[in-house]
Amino acid sequence: MKFEVVETGGEWIVRRDGVEVARYGEQLEALGDVADRLRDDHAADSSYSLAMRYQARG
Template identity: 55%
Template sequence: MRFEVVEEADEWIVRSEGCELGRYADQDAALHDVAERLREADASAPAALSMRYQSRTG
């Protein structure tokens, strides 16, 4: 199971396997969603999390 949390246009998007799972106003809420999904998942299956931040200009 692989999750990605992406900062985009002042939102945090949770994705897995190319599918959007949710959009959140803050990073903590997005990470909480991932944590809940991991708690419900098969503990013997490998899991990964990646974070992508929006680039900041000047």
């Protein structure tokens, strides 16, 4: 399972396997959501990854 937390337009978007599952106004809320989803997944043989992408500053 692959999770991404992407900053865009002042929002933090949580994606699971490329599909948007939630949006938050704060980074910690988005990361907390991912932590909850991982905690709720009881498949012991699953592998996970987490990527963070930040909006370009300029």
